[in-house]
Amino acid sequence: MSKTNLTRRGVLKSGAVAGAGVALPTIFTASSAAAYTNEPTGGSVTLGFNVPQTGPYADEGADELRAYELAVEHLNGGGDGGMLNTFSSKALQGNGILGKKVEFVTGDTQTKSDAARASAKSMIEKDGAVMITGGSSSGVAVAVQALCQEAGVIFMAGLTHSNDTTGKDKRSNGFRHFFNSYMSGAALAPILANNYGKDRKAYHLTADYNWGYTTEEAVRTSTEAMGWETVAAVKTPLTQTDFSSYIAPVLQSGADVLVLNHYGGNMVNSLTNAVQFGLREKQINGHNFEIIVPLFSRLMARGAGENIKGIFGSANWHWSLQDEGSKAFVKSFGTKYGFPPSQAAHTCYVQTLLYADACERAGTFNPCGVVEALEDFEFDGLGNGKTLYRGSDHQCFKDVLVVKGKENPTSEFDLLEIVEVTPRGQVEYDASIFGGELGSCNAGA
Amino acid sequence: MFGLEKKDANLLLFVAALAIFAPFILNPFPEGSAMAQFNAGYPDLMQRFAIFGIFAIGFNILFGLTGYLSFGHAAFLGVGSYAAVWMFKLLSMNVIPAIILAVIISGLFALVIGYVSLRRSGIYFSILTLAFAQMCFALAYSVLTPITGGETGLQLALDDPRILGVSQTPEGNIPVPGLFGLEMRESFEMAVGPWVFTFNIGYYFCAIIMLLSFYLAIRIFRSPFGMMLRAIKSNQQRLNYTGLNPRPYTLAAFVISGMYAGLAGGLMASMDPLAGAERMQWTASGEVVLMTILGGVGTLIGPVLGAGLLKYMENILSKINKGVLEGWFSFMPDGMSDTFVFLTNLFVGKQWHITTGVIFMLVIIFLPGGLVELGKRISGMFRKKDDDNTKSAKAEPAE
Numbered sequence: 001m002s003k004t005n006l007t008r009r010g011v012l013k014s015g016a017v018a019g020a021g022v023a024l025p026t027i028f029t030a031s032s033a034a035a036y037t038n039e040p041t042g043g044s045v046t047l048g049f050n051v052p053q054t055g056p057y058a059d060e061g062a063d064e065l066r067a068y069e070l071a072v073e074h075l076n077g078g079g080d081g082g083m084l085n086t087f088s089s090k091a092l093q094g095n096g097i098l099g100k101k102v103e104f105v106t107g108d109t110q111t112k113s114d115a116a117r118a119s120a121k122s123m124i125e126k127d128g129a130v131m132i133t134g135g136s137s138s139g140v141a142v143a144v145q146a147l148c149q150e151a152g153v154i155f156m157a158g159l160t161h162s163n164d165t166t167g168k169d170k171r172s173n174g175f176r177h178f179f180n181s182y183m184s185g186a187a188l189a190p191i192l193a194n195n196y197g198k199d200r201k202a203y204h205l206t207a208d209y210n211w212g213y214t215t216e217e218a219v220r221t222s223t224e225a226m227g228w229e230t231v232a233a234v235k236t237p238l239t240q241t242d243f244s245s246y247i248a249p250v251l252q253s254g255a256d257v258l259v260l261n262h263y264g265g266n267m268v269n270s271l272t273n274a275v276q277f278g279l280r281e282k283q284i285n286g287h288n289f290e291i292i293v294p295l296f297s298r299l300m301a302r303g304a305g306e307n308i309k310g311i312f313g314s315a316n317w318h319w320s321l322q323d324e325g326s327k328a329f330v331k332s333f334g335t336k337y338g339f340p341p342s343q344a345a346h347t348c349y350v351q352t353l354l355y356a357d358a359c360e361r362a363g364t365f366n367p368c369g370v371v372e373a374l375e376d377f378e379f380d381g382l383g384n385g386k387t388l389y390r391g392s393d394h395q396c397f398k399d400v401l402v403v404k405g406k407e408n409p410t411s412e413f414d415l416l417e418i419v420e421v422t423p424r425g426q427v428e429y430d431a432s433i434f435g436g437e438l439g440s441c442n443a444g445a
Numbered sequence: 446m447f448g449l450e451k452k453d454a455n456l457l458l459f460v461a462a463l464a465i466f467a468p469f470i471l472n473p474f475p476e477g478s479a480m481a482q483f484n485a486g487y488p489d490l491m492q493r494f495a496i497f498g499i500f501a502i503g504f505n506i507l508f509g510l511t512g513y514l515s516f517g518h519a520a521f522l523g524v525g526s527y528a529a530v531w532m533f534k535l536l537s538m539n540v541i542p543a544i545i546l547a548v549i550i551s552g553l554f555a556l557v558i559g560y561v562s563l564r565r566s567g568i569y570f571s572i573l574t575l576a577f578a579q580m581c582f583a584l585a586y587s588v589l590t591p592i593t594g595g596e597t598g599l600q601l602a603l604d605d606p607r608i609l610g611v612s613q614t615p616e617g618n619i620p621v622p623g624l625f626g627l628e629m630r631e632s633f634e635m636a637v638g639p640w641v642f643t644f645n646i647g648y649y650f651c652a653i654i655m656l657l658s659f660y661l662a663i664r665i666f667r668s669p670f671g672m673m674l675r676a677i678k679s680n681q682q683r684l685n686y687t688g689l690n691p692r693p694y695t696l697a698a699f700v701i702s703g704m705y706a707g708l709a710g711g712l713m714a715s716m717d718p719l720a721g722a723e724r725m726q727w728t729a730s731g732e733v734v735l736m737t738i739l740g741g742v743g744t745l746i747g748p749v750l751g752a753g754l755l756k757y758m759e760n761i762l763s764k765i766n767k768g769v770l771e772g773w774f775s776f777m778p779d780g781m782s783d784t785f786v787f788l789t790n791l792f793v794g795k796q797w798h799i800t801t802g803v804i805f806m807l808v809i810i811f812l813p814g815g816l817v818e819l820g821k822r823i824s825g826m827f828r829k830k831d832d833d834n835t836k837s838a839k840a841e842p843a844e
Contacts, residue, residue, distance in 0.1 A: 054798070105764065113721035113723060121489035121717070139596040143719055238586065
């Protein structure tokens with residue numbers, strides 16, 4: 001060890017230097033007259049794409065990132081313009097946002113609230129992002145949304161299906177385009193009644209976390225309203241990979257419908273187990289035994305393979321939709337990456353466009369201006385028909401798809417078929433039913 | 446100075462200097478330059494350095510001194526965070542009561558868990574603590590949702606009571622954590638030429654607490670109590686034969702280190718008022734073990750360095766994506782740049798875990814004493830004669 005002599009003079013000297021160092025910023029403070037957090041001053045504006053690149057939802061995250069890159073390309077005038085051409089609002093010119101070139105930074109949420117917030121914080125504090133978007137789980141979306149509210153930037157939620165995101169945990173700076181559990185239940189119920197009858201007994205297996213609870217409740221409420229009976233609702237741990245022990249009791253319960261409130265790998269495993277147990281060949285109470293998966297995605301369908309055939313579920317969007325917006329998006333995504341986009345990709349792409357458009361219409365990146373421009377904004381041409389961004393809870397209202405696993409898929413992407421497009425009016429609800437307070441917009445700085 | 450030996454006092458001053466000048470040290474590259482990607486001097490990461498430094502210092506009191514490897518330390522971090530957020534929800538946004546409650550609650554938790562787990566040692570102790578931590582995680586994630594917020598985590602809301610504070614600010618927002626009016630998130634920037642340095646109140650608050658915990662750790666290391674803990678590590682049987690019961694000592698060390706973890710958790714919640722269950726997961730417990738081993742088990746400064754290294758890699762490496770790499774290698778001819786992008790891409794971005802793994806292996810194989818040993822070897826090359834001194838301070842390798 002070195003021999004440093006601590007003298008009184010030495011300590012005083014270094015103390016003075018340190019003091020001067022701390023005092024300096026008050027002299028040099030960079031013009032902190034910015035009107036809001038991360039006001040872009042140069043020729044470019046930075047957006048933060050915060051998606052799961054590792055962990056259970058990495059597949060969705062990768063597809064989201066592809067969609068974001070495509071959106072940035074289109075906003076900057078590259079490619080074929082995608083949905084910019086079909087979007088009902090014509091404010092976007094293909095010259096970036098408000099004339100500033102769009103740049104982006106990416107981060108990994110790891111599907112953990114903490115990691116997601118750390119990543120979002122570094123985007124805001126280090127990279128100067130004015131908007132954060134992404135997330136493939138409601139827990140993460142809610143956490144990052146709260147952070148953005150605090151920091152004074154806009155949050156455009158990606159794939160998050162829990163009612164809470166725009167329900168009890170809604171925030172003024174956060175917006176969600178994706179649908180939610182309530183809408184899934186409301187859209188599914190009538191189709192189920194038509195196909196399976198009104199005197200069914202349902203057994204729920206529910207992933208033991210927030211999204212599972214809200215989905216179970218939504219499906220229960222809407223199916224019970226049309227005469228179904230709920231025999232039991234069993235919670236399964238999120239980390240469960242073998243569901244055999246949960247499936248066996250289903251047969252003894254006298255239920256003739258199994259509802260799997262699972263997502264991602266959970267759903268793939270539970271569905272596979274259920275099919276292996278021969279549930280679908282069973283006859284109970286004179287009915288064919290049926291399985292329902294409230295939230296479907298193509299990536300999940302691929303994981304479940306054959307087992308998905310003929311099973312009902314709901315979706316936000318599907319690439320086989322034939323409206324102009326969807327066709328344009330599928331085309332430009334397919335040209336760039338060689339396969340059709342997932343619904344996660346769709347919602348992320350649309351969210352980026354909606355944000356850019358709101359900035360253009362507001363004439364500013366100021367979060368409060370953007371919030372005002374997005375609230376009660378009605379648009380069309382982005383793949384879901386006429387859509388409304390409701391001002392009272394920042395939730396998008398649009399048609400919901402009821403889908404079914406295809407019996408004869410023609411390719412590895414052609415796994416789902418659209419059974420019905422449930423009109424918007426049928427899935428709307430009162431904004432106050434989930435509680436929570438929106439608060440007021442925060443521009444930070 | 447402060448009742449420390451000269452060597453320890455110097456170490457404390459060194460850490461203090463690191464902490465005070467962190468905004469400069471961590472931002473060596475000018476803003477806008479290609480290397481700015483590697484700057485780590487933004488508030489959130491600096492706060493994390495300090496907070497995980499505290500966590501690792503506390504962990505080292507248990508693992509480094511007694512040799513008991515707890516694999517569930519993240520549980521105390523999580524409990525501390527929840528306690529702090531509840532304080533913010535119910536009492537006020539002042540960080541002091543939140544941190545105090547966090548330390549007390551996690552201390553109580555550590556007492557209960559420690560009392561049970563310390564009946565065994567070695568691998569059985571590790572498994573017991575791991576089991577308890579996973580139990581806490583599972584409970585927080587599902588059954589205790591009303592208290593912990595479940596998957597979405599415990600958050601502040603506009604309608605929280607906050608008896609001594611306000612429920613909402615006049616603008617209708619949730620108030621932010623502060624220290625008697627000093628907001629934790631407030632920071633000022635200093636621009637010197639192309640460089641921008643950020644000074645954040647929250648960071649300096651964490652840094653001061655980190656220095657206090659570091660000082661306390663030195664005192665524990667040098668105290669008779671610390672000596673007793675080392676005796677437990679070197680040979681517990683011998684201690685038993687001399688008629689001493691080691692259990693109270695290990696339990697005390699366990700509780701102290703649990704309180705350190707709770708303090709870190711409370712600080713985390715003070716910097717960012719949200720507590721999620723993932724904080725308690727076994728991966729988080731494993732992280733602090735990695736930090737301590739990377740830095741140097743049983744050394745004073747090692748855990749702090751290890752925490753810094755790991756958090757740096759997690760936050761900086763993981764953000765380098767393909768686009769950034771293409772920018773770096775764009776000066777090369779096409780084929781070559783593609784190869785380089787491909788090769789480098791294996792170690793950055795979402796694959797940052799690979800880099801961490803490689804570094805961890807290298808450290809374990811070549812530097813069993815961690816970064817501290819590296820520092821010692823380098824300084825040893827310059828001063829070969831100072832043998833005596835180095836030997837006595839040599840870190841004991843991890844078992």
